[in-house]
Amino acid sequence: xxxxxxxxxxxxxxxIKTLERKAMKESSELTMAADTLEDSFDEINEEMETLDEYNxxxxxxxxxxxxxxxxxxxxxxxxxxxxxxxxxxxxxDDFINGLFxxxxxxxxxxxxxxxxxxxxxxxRFHGIPVTVLGHRKGHTMEDNMKYNFGMPCPExxxxxxxxxxxxxxxxxxxxxxxxxxxxxxxxxxxEHGQGEAIAQNLAKMSQFHVPVIAVVTGEGSSGGALAIxxxxxxxxxxxxxxxxxxxxxxxxxxxxxxxxxxxxxxLMKLTADDLYDAGVCDEVIGEPVGGAQRDYDEVMHNLDGxxxxxxxxxxxxxxSGCKHDRQKKYRMIG
Amino acid sequence: MxxxxxxxxxxxxxxxxxxxxxxxxxESPDFITCKACNRRALRxxxxxxxxxCPECGxxxxxxxxxxxxxxxxxxxxxxxxxxxKAKDPMKFPEYEQKVAKQREKTGLxxxxxxxxxxxxxNKVVCVVLDSRFFMGSMSSxxxxxxxxxxxxxxxxxxxxxxxxxxxxxRMQEGIFSLMQMxxxxxxxxxxxxxxxxxxxxxxxxxxxxxxxxFASLGDITLAEPGALVGFAGPRVIExxxxxxxxxxxxxxxxxxxxGFVDKIVERKDMRETLIxxxxxxxx
Numbered sequence: 001x002x003x004x005x006x007x008x009x010x011x012x013x014x015x016i017k018t019l020e021r022k023a024m025k026e027s028s029e030l031t032m033a034a035d036t037l038e039d040s041f042d043e044i045n046e047e048m049e050t051l052d053e054y055n056x057x058x059x060x061x062x063x064x065x066x067x068x069x070x071x072x073x074x075x076x077x078x079x080x081x082x083x084x085x086x087x088x089x090x091x092x093d094d095f096i097n098g099l100f101x102x103x104x105x106x107x108x109x110x111x112x113x114x115x116x117x118x119x120x121x122x123x124r125f126h127g128i129p130v131t132v133l134g135h136r137k138g139h140t141m142e143d144n145m146k147y148n149f150g151m152p153c154p155e156x157x158x159x160x161x162x163x164x165x166x167x168x169x170x171x172x173x174x175x176x177x178x179x180x181x182x183x184x185x186x187x188x189x190x191e192h193g194q195g196e197a198i199a200q201n202l203a204k205m206s207q208f209h210v211p212v213i214a215v216v217t218g219e220g221s222s223g224g225a226l227a228i229x230x231x232x233x234x235x236x237x238x239x240x241x242x243x244x245x246x247x248x249x250x251x252x253x254x255x256x257x258x259x260x261x262x263x264x265x266x267l268m269k270l271t272a273d274d275l276y277d278a279g280v281c282d283e284v285i286g287e288p289v290g291g292a293q294r295d296y297d298e299v300m301h302n303l304d305g306x307x308x309x310x311x312x313x314x315x316x317x318x319x320s321g322c323k324h325d326r327q328k329k330y331r332m333i334g
Numbered sequence: 335m336x337x338x339x340x341x342x343x344x345x346x347x348x349x350x351x352x353x354x355x356x357x358x359x360x361e362s363p364d365f366i367t368c369k370a371c372n373r374r375a376l377r378x379x380x381x382x383x384x385x386x387c388p389e390c391g392x393x394x395x396x397x398x399x400x401x402x403x404x405x406x407x408x409x410x411x412x413x414x415x416x417x418x419k420a421k422d423p424m425k426f427p428e429y430e431q432k433v434a435k436q437r438e439k440t441g442l443x444x445x446x447x448x449x450x451x452x453x454x455x456n457k458v459v460c461v462v463l464d465s466r467f468f469m470g471s472m473s474s475x476x477x478x479x480x481x482x483x484x485x486x487x488x489x490x491x492x493x494x495x496x497x498x499x500x501x502x503x504r505m506q507e508g509i510f511s512l513m514q515m516x517x518x519x520x521x522x523x524x525x526x527x528x529x530x531x532x533x534x535x536x537x538x539x540x541x542x543x544x545x546x547x548f549a550s551l552g553d554i555t556l557a558e559p560g561a562l563v564g565f566a567g568p569r570v571i572e573x574x575x576x577x578x579x580x581x582x583x584x585x586x587x588x589x590x591x592x593g594f595v596d597k598i599v600e601r602k603d604m605r606e607t608l609i610x611x612x613x614x615x616x617x
Contacts, residue, residue, distance in 0.1 A: 183566070185565075186574060187575055190571065192592075193592075194546070195549070195564065196550040199551050200550075202546075203551055206516065207520075222503075223512070223515055223542075223546040226512055226516060230516045230520075243509060243512070244508055244512045244543075267427070268424075278510070327524075331520070333514070334478050
């Protein structure tokens with residue numbers, strides 16, 4: 001299981017880091033000793049042996065890590081679900097920091113409330129002004145709670161629509177990042193029209209004349225994901241998943257047993273590769289072995305290139321061509 | 335159960351009504367027992383009351399074809415894409431057999447019935463989701479039939495009436511089911527822009543992806559009394575918030591009070607209300 005593999009790898013990471021520090025210290029002491037001729041020949045010899053010992057231990061540990069990661073190259077769907085939900089996975093704020101400049105946050109639906117589970121605003125991507133927004137989860141339990149685990153209420157969807165309407169008005173492309181367990185199933189959320197808010201977003205997003213690109217970065221679950229995901233291009237990180245609902249929900253509806261979620265994940269065809277095969281996802285973006293949380297820089301680099309290429313392509317379309325391109329994509333499904 | 339289903343699936347099931355299915359339950363075919371109050375009444379009385387319980391007023395689910403027969407001028411409606419069958423895009427285990435069972439039970443090919451016909455002399459496009467077929471869940475074929483019906487209304491500049499009833503997504507069709515929300519909503523928005531009138535009529539139960547797409551996008555939103563209408567199901571909400579939900583939560587009356595329904599319309603007034611609204615929107 002990827003969980004155990006990651007635990008092992010993280011353990012090795014720590015050991016390697018500690019040992020690297022030790023080796024570094026030893027080597028700098030050695031250099032100093034050699035420079036000042038302070039230590040005796042025997043002492044230097046001994047220190048050199050220690051350093052050799054460190055280095056060979058390091059090699060062994062790195063070999064073990066490589067070996068452990070090799071077993072994480074091919075993952076089962078439920079393992080991908082685990083990675084998609086990993087708390088240290090890059091989130092919307094990381095993507096905004098890593099890929100955009102001049103970010104100006106826009107808050108609130110300007111109707112009733114500020115929903116923190118949706119984060120977005122205006123920014124530049126490769127110098128081009130765009131509207132960027134997405135679900136926000138946070139990297140700590142405290143932040144998770146503050147952002148309601150990335151589960152928006154109607155106010156969040158209306159905020160997203162407000163930002164997107166402005167993008168349409170000013171001709172800015174829209175880039176959305178999808179990472180949500182779904183729309184929040186709460187009492188007030190229902191009273192305030194969860195269904196209506198999602199429906200409005202679907203209807204209005206279908207009409208935009210500006211390019212819309214959606215990137216599924218973690219878990220894309222249900223209408224809560226789709227509500228910011230009606231796009232010309234749907235990109236997915238390699239370990240992201242996209243489905244009608246969580247495997248747990250699926251298992252409990254179909255078999256009245258949420259414990260069968262692994263089995264459900266397999267049947268649901270929810271991985272990036274599955275969705276690519278189904279013609280829903282347009283491109284899968286590679287992640288470091290073991291998951292995106294292992295190397296943010298690599299993820300940003302991979303995503304930046306793909307995103308820019310798709311945006312450039314879409315910006316060549318006329319406004320009405322852009323709208324038709326998006327409508328055609330959904331019209332063809334089913 | 336079967337007694338009720340047979341009673342209401344007029345006219346396709348009229349023959350089956352006398353086929354002995356009712357007798358299997360040890361029940362007389364002349365009576366219907368109300369699911370809500372458990373009291374019995376003559377089938378003819380139920381029928382005259384549009385299958386609303388004459389004792390307690392409970393709204394029994396009715397079949398799509400029967401509902402159409404209640405609203406259209408007699409003999410004026412023609413089904414669109416009648417033969418369109420459910421697909422199995424995910425090759426989901428046992429799905430085909432399950433669909434076959436639904437087909438057998440209802441006499442329908444899918445959960446959506448779409449038609450063109452006249453109401454009070456006015457030509458309209460009408461969609462009815464049938465809750466007896468897989469809980470009216472949104473399959474790719476349901477999405478496709480609904481979308482095509484909306485497109486006909488757009489092209490021919492006809493008013494559009496959609497009776498929603500749905501348990502949500504069709505699990506067995508996965509992401510293809512989800513994407514129908516985007517497809518149908520886009521079609522509604524195009525229809526909207528063409529200036530057409532869309533009356534969304536919410537019936538029991540309207541939940542999940544149907545609530546979060548075309549059902550919530552009407553120019554006029556009507557609802558049958560007591561219908562459950564919401565995005566998340568009440569059980570999921572209770573599990574999430576660890577609280578009991580207030581009485582009447584997510585029922586039509588609750589939605590009306592919270593600003594999402596124009597009017598709750600009884601089944602017996604359904605046709606007259608629709609005619610009035612269509613006439614009011616004539617240019």
